[in-house]
Amino acid sequence: MSQFSFGAGIWAFGQIVDRYAADGYGPARSTAEMLELAASVDGLDYLDINHPFVEDSTTAKSVAVQLNDLGLKARAVTPHIYTRQFARGAFTNPDPAVREAAKERVRAAVEVARVLDAGYVKFWPGQDGFDMPGQVDHAQMWDLTVDTVRELAAEHPDVQFAIEYKPKEPRVQITLGNAAKTLLAIAASGVDNVGIVLDFGHSLMAGESPAEALHLVHRHGKLVSAELNDNWRAWDDDLPVASVHLFETLEFLLALREIGWEQPVLLDQFPFREDPVAALSHSIRTIRWLDAVVDGADLAAVRDARRAQDALAVQHIWWAAVAEAGSYA
Amino acid sequence: MSQFSFGAGIWAFGQIVDRYAADGYGPARSTAEMLELAASVDGLDYLDINHPFVEDSTTAKSVAVQLNDLGLKARAVTPHIYTRQFARGAFTNPDPAVREAAKERVRAAVEVARVLDAGYVKFWPGQDGFDMPGQVDHAQMWDLTVDTVRELAAEHPDVQFAIEYKPKEPRVQITLGNAAKTLLAIAASGVDNVGIVLDFGHSLMAGESPAEALHLVHRHGKLVSAELNDNWRAWDDDLPVASVHLFETLEFLLALREIGWEQPVLLDQFPFREDPVAALSHSIRTIRWLDAVVDGADLAAVRDARRAQDALAVQHIWWAAVAEAGSYA
């Protein structure tokens, strides 16, 4: 049995669209329906919830009540600062009025987070960047990013914020694109209530080793949340956990132990063509089983083999542990 | 002045959505509005038109009238076989009823193409493929693809069909993902009225040299259409022409001359954050200027340098021609 508790981005339960299936990969769902689906995933206790809510009539209070009724908790609130209004950027939009609107969305999210008792408010500045070479003044983009993060964090010193980096999509190049650059931006902002959400898939896309990025962020004291999923490295496919990368996932689970992670592990999946309850249940089942693999592994031998940088020895230990982990439920 | 005439996918003028800006990157537009915008692009004479149309009330006849009024022509009709109903595949959907629905869409598109006097009906099977390793029976996927292409082409022997290949998106892996594989599928189908739409950006994504792919498809007698745009190689960014790749674009324009291309060059752009009329006008202006570069280049020297595989010499000639091409309007 895994030591981890689990959460998920609520978007997994909503209607997903893209530029081809603009009519949606599944039915439109109300907030209430999305919460009910989430509650039906075995082992899922936490949610990262977008705001504004799907319906104007939904309130933070009503969501809090429903979460409570369903036995769910809010882990985070993520303001929509990447929708149509922010297509050309939120924190770095060339129009000061749009930048102000983005800040307003964050402020509203903070209020929602207070009502929901969420652990953090997430910045996901996916439209902040550029599309074509030469398009922007990079120095200005950095200043706008850092200044806005500083301003919002300073305004709410009792609130934990966290930036989720990603190298691209929806913007062709996103300013906060990898772990180290985001750490530099946080340092430049000079505030101490902003950290990082490390998404396994975004880390793969950024050319990082996710476990290495986890250690780097942790070493700087900035790890606020960790999200799991998988992809083919080139794009944010948001697939079920370990559907592509076994060893990277095992290494990441071990890294979470090494840093003493006690918060939930969140799932960031977009089940375009799968039932969302099945897709998330599958990931939790897989994480539990892989966590049993870690339990059974000779971790002292792993440590020694890694210190010797002996790749074959490390792999041998993991294969042996995989083979001995017992039934995949 | 370029020797080429120009067309565009009508989608450039419509509302684009993605999974983040689900409320759209611009306003919703009617078919009539899209056609009017297209007509306002200097030099744009042809359209690749999606069917079903945006509104149920629009008919092929009404579109034909408006096209004529605006001085536009239909170059192609592209049936929507990648919308919600076809999220798990069109020609290869596991459900025979959905496969049949996809064929019905093609048949309807054929009728529209007859009314519009379009040059070809495009197959863009972007949902046909898979997402996770191991998901499908590859032999069956190939059979379904080839058999459906054969059936539809055999049903309409007087109609020209053309497959636009692409390696991924929306499906994580698309079955008809590069030029050579698509040529093999066409050969396997055994019909002679199916060819290829070569999209420059899809070719870059597939790891091809677009000019080389053009020659390969032409050599097999299967080039039906050529589309231009640009991207950063890893994703189908659908950016303006030559906004990233100068030499590849010059080489492609030269290749079009070498094969004696007399059909329109189509623009496949998604101007998420730009005015569509400006974005397409910009591409046409750039192609015309690059075509002037080709006009001015010492093509005999290019030929000799390429025969000698002398990369520095080829580049020198192109740079010299770029420098002498005259004003970029």
Add this chain to the structure above:
Amino acid sequence: MSQFSFGAGIWAFGQIVDRYAADGYGPARSTAEMLELAASVDGLDYLDINHPFVEDSTTAKSVAVQLNDLGLKARAVTPHIYTRQFARGAFTNPDPAVREAAKERVRAAVEVARVLDAGYVKFWPGQDGFDMPGQVDHAQMWDLTVDTVRELAAEHPDVQFAIEYKPKEPRVQITLGNAAKTLLAIAASGVDNVGIVLDFGHSLMAGESPAEALHLVHRHGKLVSAELNDNWRAWDDDLPVASVHLFETLEFLLALREIGWEQPVLLDQFPFREDPVAALSHSIRTIRWLDAVVDGADLAAVRDARRAQDALAVQHIWWAAVAEAGSYA
């Protein structure tokens, strides 16, 4: 116990250099030493052997004797047509004298293959392609490729040849870069004694699903050999089997069963920093264990799930089989 027999490229046992460690990643070794190392790998019975040999004094006859003494067999002979002389191409070199030298190397390799009773002579035209956009006349490159393949195959109608495709390295772009393009080249050559060596890692690099490529090549009757290894998708890292991709490897092993593969599976590894005997033994151990996973999997359920294109169901079956496969030796 795996149903497969195993072979390896002899280069795994030699001194590897690259442009940084130009003094080599390990000691220089004689042909005799390389063969002895190969013989010490548990389960390794076959070799793909480069010609010319390391030493001028080594003869096909002496190699045949040593192979026999060691209980090894030659599976293939691979002529060195990618060394210094062929840096600007072998079959497509702009200099006819170099093209002729490449053919002479192939002819010599044919004679060696006869003496060694090898199953095929491999074409690995890794220098045939280009480096910079615009460098070559693609139509000419294709003609030179096809014509040379035809000429060499026609000269030796009793010999099986096989082309190993790869998208890049050492050439920035290699002409025969993926499975489908290579099938087209073979078809164009019009000879029936040329097939394909499908290297798992090259297939990943080419953006293919290796199992799908295997089925495609097999369907065209052109599969001559299959090589296993692994990489990070972007480069030919030539790592041990399944050190990165579990499901792709399982799917590939299943595909080999599906097509009734009875020939050896070859390992194409470059153990830059590992002991070659350990690195290859590790791969064979892993393949055997993964083959036991396939043995234990509910293959009827896999078939049904794939026919339904149900990714979660497929993954569930594989995870369950992995968990039940028994001890990893």
Add this chain to the structure above:
Amino acid sequence: MSQFSFGAGIWAFGQIVDRYAADGYGPARSTAEMLELAASVDGLDYLDINHPFVEDSTTAKSVAVQLNDLGLKARAVTPHIYTRQFARGAFTNPDPAVREAAKERVRAAVEVARVLDAGYVKFWPGQDGFDMPGQVDHAQMWDLTVDTVRELAAEHPDVQFAIEYKPKEPRVQITLGNAAKTLLAIAASGVDNVGIVLDFGHSLMAGESPAEALHLVHRHGKLVSAELNDNWRAWDDDLPVASVHLFETLEFLLALREIGWEQPVLLDQFPFREDPVAALSHSIRTIRWLDAVVDGADLAAVRDARRAQDALAVQHIWWAAVAEAGSYA
């Protein structure tokens, strides 16, 4: 005429090998021959020189004399800490004796740099990293990296050191893989005489915008050197300048002006199949011409368009400037 002076890595003039053309892409050359070739490149004034030299008999003094005779200057000395001895790492090698040997190489390079009056000693830890997922203890790797940088810099407080980051090759994953991570490592080392060599091609490989990375490094006061070349984004092809990316190169040249760059621009090319003098001369010619493009561009308009993040406007200005730049020599 460009405002820049030019340098090059001396390796461009030596014999390049790789794992296929292990016998070298050109003739072996002595240090003296390499220097003579360098001197014959029009406009080349500086060299980044590897140490140990090719021959044991060559001394720093003799190199200094020859440089002076040829009118060349040493810009940097780069110790060979990535050759055979360091195949499993230099600063992070698991064997303390090898780590010590790497430090000795740096110390020797410092002495050479003093004799040659070079501007900096370069750390290029290309073997420091790992090959397979899970292989190393990432926290330990970071400590070893930071501690060694600190130790070497503290030992030589009057010497400028500079780290050249690169995401991969020769190691499959290199620890200091992008600009931001390297800035973090430098900050962690707590010394002030270590900066960064920003290589345009390495930056492309790392998924960065090179101009953005330049500004980021400059903002942190750590830019020691800038190297130009080009590649296809996925690998360090070390091609001539702007042979693939026009706008990124223009943007980079403009960024150098914006930060007031007064040091030489270095060329890091590996002309595998070209004459090195021709290949480097070609790059200098191209930079000079592109610098004339920048001279002629309406830079106030560029600034305004970038502030408005108007990609089409920026591209229009650049195309116009390209068209007006005058003759490419």
